[in-house]
Amino acid sequence: MEAKLVAPMPYQRILLKMSGEALGDPATGHGIDPPAVQKIARQVARVVELGIEVAMVVGGGNILRGAEFSQLGGHRVNADYMGMLGTVINALAMSDALESAGLETRVMTALDIRQVAEPFVRRRAERHLSRGRVVILGAGTGNPFFTTDSAAALRASELGCSVLLKATKVDGIYSADPKKDPTATRYERLSFEEAIVKNLKVMDGTAMSMCRDHGIPVIVFDMFQEGNLERVVRGETIGTIVTTTGEA
Template sequence: MKYKRILLKLSGEALMGNQQYGIDPIRINEYAKQIKEIHESGVEVAIVIGGGNIYRGVQAEASGIDRVQGDYMGMLATVINAMAIQSTLENHGLYTRLMSGIKMEAVCEPFIRRRAVRHLEKGRIVIFGAGIGNPYFTTDSTASLRAIEIEADVVLKGTRVDGVYTADPEKDSTATKIPNLSFEEAIRGGYSVMDTTAFTLCQENNVPIIVFDMNTSGNLLDIVKGKENVGTLIS
């Protein structure tokens, strides 16, 4: 395998499948099968998941809720998703640990870097919930930060499209895929696939990002094997 330890970033919206909100059991089981496939190939897997299928902090101000309060609500939404994916992975026979940026001992461990690394070394899949535990930071930034902390080889950003495009391919039929980007190009071009903080953290710590289509079975395995032209490499 090209990558020994990965950080897989999934959006909350990805769990919706074809639904308008919530968690699609078919989709989450498909993801679990792909994760199990790479884990059984010897790859150490950590996961960060968003909460957009339940609540997004940026919605807060529009609904009259304080932004900080809204961000904490969004963090709790990520814990719900993290618990769902933990349960699904365990149903597939995998050992997991859920760690949270906010203390809630009844459902998950607090995030401690050395403990997270030890879980990975023991073959457990580690799921990080509640972001970094502070408002104004996205789950993309959380993914970059946690990847650096656990010394992951790469951040894999699973989306509904097979990479970064010149425009939104779901809205613009003339959009073309970009196979490779530098961090400077990604930041300067304003590509919305991840936020600037996430790009900058990975750039400063030499952690590449691969944006790929998680909904196509086999893509995740191909990437960790080192197959080229799957998704967009940002490095």
């Protein structure tokens, strides 16, 4: 599908970060659920039709979490590499769903797995994006001890993305877990410093610092409500935006 710009958008190139559980069974978050993946693909397709360039980072928690596996006795480094391979599986599943929706995609990985994906090369990724292809970035940073949030912040910085969109199952950032604390309040805007000082766990500290240092705003929003991704890229106030100053 060739991207056609229909109107000026606030964000021309986005990095969409979502958890592996978003692709999994709705009840458990495990495995890969084709309807869930297809629902995401439909939302991404509508955004590409607006002329937005889309890069994606998908976690691997629906298959394996390296940190949790290591706590069961596995070596942390091996466990993290296993988790990276889980993200590649998810990237391939996402690629198939997007192409079924009529999009062109490229899977690029931080680990060299040439039989199934291209190695990540910044200039090549930028060329794919400029041609309207959705670039799905797998295998995290390619290094143990780093989360896929850090990978998303890194790739957003490298590719010059104008925003990092973190898709979650809640409608923004709250002062506490709204499922556990009925008095929790939702923030509409925050600065990176506020999010870090208040320990709001938007993303890990490395990812937050990188976005702050490169001036990349982070928007945390509920992507599981159909149409929300399009609303965000059109500039509607959806979820919580985190910026250097906390202002628009």
